[in-house]
Amino acid sequence: MFRFILRRLASGVVLVVAISVVAFTLLYAGGGDIARRILGQNATQEIVDRKATELGLDRPLFDQYGDWLIHAIQGDFGRSWFTGQLVSVSVSSRLAVTLSIVIGAILVTAIVATVLGTVAAVKGGWVDRVVQVGSVIGFAIPGFLVALGLVLVFAIELGWFKATGYIPLTTSVTGWLSAVTLPIIALSLGAMATVAQQVRGSVSDALSRDYVRTLRSRGLGMTRVVGKHVLRNAGGPALAVLAVQFVGLLGGAVIVEKVFNIPGLGQLAVQATSASDIPSVMGLVIVTAVIVVVVNLLIDLTQAALNPKVRFA
Structure with a gap:
């Protein structure tokens, strides 16, 4: 290991x-x-x-990159060409905001997609068709339209959540929930549709295996078979898709943070790119790459725990 x-x-x-x-x-x-x-x-x-x-x-260019790399290894990505602020400070101050939304979205995606995909595979029939149609609709609707619709209905009309802005968790738990709930929903719908389809396919394939029929013939209930055995064997492909969706959610955060006026990495990326603030852009690129590597490592470790054969791949 x-x-x-x-x-x-x-x-x-x-x-x-x-x-x-x-x-x-x-x-x-x-x-x-x-x-x-x-x-x-x-x-x-x-x-x-x-x-x-x-x-x-x-x-x-080689000398420039060498100097940049030496400082970057030490956590120094230079200063913004326009604000004079340290890039490491500007990125770290917004990192927690974006991660709170993206991690929340990936958790919602994993839970809801697993439930929907499993129910569709086990029940079949009209339940399966409803889940598949819902997945196609969720995948087809652009994220920014979902975000705008959520703002109009739940923030402006009903007043249940904040329309724009962000409140740190350390300041107010309820305020934080009010600020991140709609962005998380808007960000997770498209990913939820993709992961649900993958879970459905993996669970359907696992249910057709001989070991499921053997377990059922021994008197084990379907709920226990699915929860203890089927999901464990179907988890590998679903986790791989979930890792890909996490990368997509980081990119989608740019649009969602713009719609909800949330001061995260997405908003900083838009500002830095439009202003050609290259030190800030480089800092954002590296931080995003490191996050993706860490997430993929965690997914690989989870897959290795579910299937020991992965350790030798």
Whole structure:
């Protein structure tokens, strides 16, 4: 098990480094253009060249990346070119906001999708058809339309939740729940549809296996067979899809945070990208990559616990 974890960690580190190389190359390749974007089109070429020298953009790209990597390993991603704030501070201050929404959405997705997919596979008939149609509808409706609809109905019309803004959990538990409930629902519906379909397929396949008929012939109830044996064997594929959906939820958070005016990583990403604040963009890219690697590691460990054969893959 220890060697399995080491292999996964090593592949994760390689992935983060590869992402940093690609992102750095794409963002920093045009040094003169970067300085021009910062200063504006009215700046003279002399001032632009001076700014590029000040930022180190006139140095070879390999040297720039080497300096950035050394500082990044120490947790220093530089300062924003526009606010002067440390990138590590601006990212960390918003990380908890986004994670509270994304983790909440992935938990809701996992629970609801598992229940719906399992019920559809076990019951079949009209229940199965209803779940499948609902999954298609949930997958087809864009997330921002769901978010807008939730705001109009549950925040503006009924007044049950906050329409915009964010209240930290440490400030008020009820206020935090009021702020994150609608974003979590809006973010999880599309993922829920995909995972429910995967769970349904995996459970249906597991139910057709010989060991299920053997257990049933020994007098075990369907609920016990499904809960103790079927879900354990069907969990691997569903967890893999759930890991993919987590990455999608991180991307979807950009739109949801914009709709609900939540100060998370998504809002920071929009601001940094539109302003060509490359140090902030690089910080966001690396933090997101690390989160994805950690989530995939946790999923791999869970799959290894469910199926020991995974440890030798």
